[in-house]
Amino acid sequence: MNNISNIHKSPAFTILVIIFTFIGIISSFQYSKYKNSLFNESFKYSSAISKKNYSDFKSIINNGGFVICGWDGTDATEEAIKKETKATIRCIPFNQDIDNLKCIYSGNVAQYKVIFSKAY
Secondary structure (H helix, E strand, O other): OHHHHOHHHOHHHHHHHHHHHHHHHHHHHHHHHHHHHHHOHHHHOOOEEEOOOHHHHHHHHHOOOEEEEEEOOOHHHHHHHHHHHOEEEEEOOOOOOOOOOEEOOOOOEOOEEEEEEEOO
16 A cells, blocks of 8 residues: 555656656647648638739749649649649649639639649
């Protein structure tokens, strides 16, 4: 009985308390970031710039940015953009507001709103 009542004084117990405290702090931080990325529209797109002009698109891509733009959905357009800028589609957002949106490259009616960027 004496060993059980003094367990909180042992080094192993202290180490376990430190480990579980650390895990709790990290979990809280990760959940906060996860929640922001899912539910905060401005957080999701804070580093992406919406463009409708291909020369502006290329300038932002060449400076390491992300561009939200229209894409006509064809493999040929995606491949041409990749060949010219080394940028590829990083994301096709679920919220697709494509009314009056044109493809950044071809000028055709956009089938999707996408996010382009380069891989490094």
